[in-house]
Amino acid sequence: MRQPSLKRLLLGWLLGPLLGLLAIASAGAFYIARTSATDAYDKALLDPIQALSQHIETVNNKPVLKMAPESLHSLFTDAYDSLYYQLATNDGHVFEGNLRLPTPPHLTTKPLFYNASVNGSDVRVAALRLELDDSPDAVVIQIAETLSKRDRNLYEILAIMIAPALVMVLAAVLLVWFGISRGLTPLQKLQAEIAARSLRDLRPVPEDHAPEEVRPVIASLNTLLNNLAAAIDGQQRFLANAAHQLRTPLAGLQTQVEVALRKDMPAELRATFEQLLTATQRAAHLANQLLTLARAEPGALHLMAMQNLNLATLIEDVIGQWLGRAKAKHIDLGFEITSAELSGDPLLIGELVANLIDNAIRYTPEDGYVTVRCYQDGGAVLEVDDNGIGIPESQREKVLERFYRVDGSPGNGCGLGLAIVQEIAKLHGAELTISTPDHARGTRIKVRFPLQTGRS
Ligand SMILES: Nc1ncnc2c1ncn2[C@@H]1O[C@H](COP(=O)(O)OP(=O)(O)O)[C@@H](O)[C@H]1O
Ligand SMILES: [Mg+2]
The missing domain is CATH 3.30.450 (Beta-Lactamase)
Incomplete structure (x- = not known):
């Protein structure tokens, strides 16, 4: 009841x-x-x-x-x-x-x-x-x-007595109602304080301004929050460790397979080895993505190394590593980069950019184009456009989920790329939108970072 x-x-x-x-x-x-x-x-x-x-x-x-x-x-x-x-x-x-x-x-x-x-x-x-x-x-x-x-x-006596009594009753109702409302405001404040919290905010709720009766509740809540933060932290550390531990043997395996492939071998065996290489690359990619995700999760907030960055410089530095892949696919990879300043973790922002460019090249057929753009519009804005297969409107929320891939997507991705992008954007207070570029084909992913205040 x-x-x-x-x-x-x-x-x-x-x-x-x-x-x-x-x-x-x-x-x-x-x-x-x-x-x-x-x-x-x-x-x-x-x-x-x-x-x-x-x-x-x-x-x-x-x-x-x-x-x-x-x-x-x-x-x-x-x-x-x-x-x-x-x-x-x-x-x-x-x-x-x-x-x-x-x-x-x-x-x-x-x-x-x-x-x-x-x-x-x-x-x-x-x-x-x-x-x-x-x-x-x-x-x-x-x-x-x-x-x-x-x-x-x-x-007459009745009338004289009842009128003031009624006024008293009314006044009593109003006063009691008002008093209770006033008395309960600390609870409402507490409720608002907790409701306003984001998933990543596990700081203890301030206790000092709360009335004595509510303090034990807050104290218990804070213990819970504390334990929760510790649990999340432990899980995160486990994930990061596991991913990190997997990377080394996988890298070794990949090298061994590559070495083997350089040797003469029957065609049948070669095909098997080639499959082995693909699977190993995929596993290594997965381990890398998991590690990135662990670093981008809310609990890792304290690990972030925030700096004043310029998106333009950051992108310029990685242009080189994409040109080869774009060329192999005959994709016209263009950069329209102007100064765009933000406060962020360079490693994580680099991952965000890399995942978006990777997707754009991956999901754009040969002879397509990909444009990476950054500019200042209030805060820094990053846009990655392509004229590839596009993401259907109904899937635009889902592709942000972990391990979700659109049915029949080419390549051997693991479905973590956009989840990583989303987590990193959230960590930086940035807003991510998926749309279609102006010419109505392909995908535009836009990340709008908040306006930087009080530069250090
Ligand atoms: N630029 C893009 N064009 C078309 N589809 C895309 C694009 N980026 C992502 N997607 C779709 O979103 C899904 C999720 O992307 P992502 O999280 O990076 O995972 P993965 O790339 O590993 O499949 C992809 O499987 C793909 O279907
Ligand atoms: Mg991807």
């Missing part, structure tokens, strides 16, 4: 309890506000009870209310609620009132407040037992009030 994102996890853990606390706090505050409001309204009901009690007199041993009707009326008129009253003797005889009210629970001389229902509507009732000085009977005074005012007040 996929783990939820850290952001969501943190948000859940922080926001959930926070909202819970907020809800509890709001409920508590609401309860307190409502209780004190109820108290205030209840106290207000004591005023009419007080007024009534002052007008009760005893006539013929019976309690009676002596109050002008207008006073009574004004006492029980309210803008929002209906008010009812009832005066009864202790034994339940009602002697005054505008509505029959339910008998109160056990009463003392302290006022009692309770909820009841009259005529189908809810009311709040205040009741008081009044002892009379001149009568053995006590009087029970009850006043009931409908709940409009109280309900309205309840809504």
Whole structure:
């Protein structure tokens, strides 16, 4: 199962309890506000009870209310609620009132407040037992009030409390979200730092700016990178050693075969020896190419001897070694070289140039032409054109892979040449493109080196 994102996890853990606390706090505050409001309204009901009690007199041993009707009326008129009253003797005889009210629970001389229902509507009732000085009977005074005012007040309290609570919730969500995002930026930075790395960049990830919690992860990652670099290094060294070790016996073998071929021998045997020579040359070429590849691989970065070079000089120096092969194939080998400066390893750049010229001559039929060009266009640019068989568009990525050859390619190549060119180009930050020359036949391979900055 996929783990939820850290952001969501943190948000859940922080926001959930926070909202819970907020809800509890709001409920508590609401309860307190409502209780004190109820108290205030209840106290207000004591005023009419007080007024009534002052007008009760005893006539013929019976309690009676002596109050002008207008006073009574004004006492029980309210803008929002209906008010009812009832005066009864202790034994339940009602002697005054505008509505029959339910008998109160056990009463003392302290006022009692309770909820009841009259005529189908809810009311709040205040009741008081009044002892009379001149009568053995006590009087029970009850006043009931409908709940409009109280309900309205309840809504007001709710509104007053809910609006700020909502604002708080919103602010909390935003703050927590912002805080988490800020808190997680080091992780994003780390991610960007790792994502931006190229295959050849196995340097340790800097640890000092990372937060404490992430440091162990970085440390482990760095250990891994370190081990990986060591492993690659070992592999590379093995490849280079193996290739190097193979070269000597192969060179000896080749010499021996060449010596043997100079001697008289039956034609049949000669044919076998000639095949042996081709195979030996091929094996020697392969060993050489493997060695070059090992030197051009990312892990060999530290072995590079970077210098300021001029492509023109470098090519001029090797022209001679290609003329013979071109002539043998009647290929018009031309050079259009102008100064093109770059920073690079002369040995590797030499291999790059050699592999491109080798391919061009190899894959161009007799009487074709090959042009080697270099010039400065921002950075140094190298172009090798030929009018040979060309590389089909669909194969232009594949020919850069190791040991890949286009089906039916002539010659006894091993498919490493362009892979080497590609690796060397990458090591130098150069860009390699395969296209067709302007006259729409053959191959153009262009290597564009980066502009040289800060020459040493
Ligand atoms: N100049 C070229 N013209 C046509 N095809 C080419 C050219 N250069 C390379 N190729 C094709 O790309 C393949 C890979 O080249 P390379 O890596 O040098 O290996 P190899 O030359 O050993 O076959 C070759 O087999 C060939 O088919
Ligand atoms: Mg080749």
